[in-house]
Amino acid sequence: MYVKYPFKAKASNACFWARAAIAEKDERKRHDIWRNxxxxxFPKGESVGILESKCFFVLYQDSELFIEDMYFD
Structure with a gap:
């Protein structure tokens, strides 16, 4: 298969950082590694606490209608 731009080195580097992030115990350090x-x-690690405190929860109402529920009994 022809590849215009080789990506093996970038994929290997991303795999290394992903494994490091999974193994990291500290949330802020893990966040910074995922930024790599x-x-x-991807937001910086120091904003993790700020993002969590500004989360808003929206109530979800299941309003999906199915035609088989409306016409077929």
Missing amino acids: VFGNA
Whole structure:
């Protein structure tokens, strides 16, 4: 198979960091390690506590309708 850009080294590096993140016990360090995998779009480790305190829970109401429930008895 032809690959325009080789990605084996990047995949190996991401695998290394993912295993390190899974093995890490400290939540902030684990978050920083995952940032190595996902890049700058992933929030920094110091904001973990801030993000958790700003979470809002939305009540979910199951309102899905199925046609077989409406017309077939």
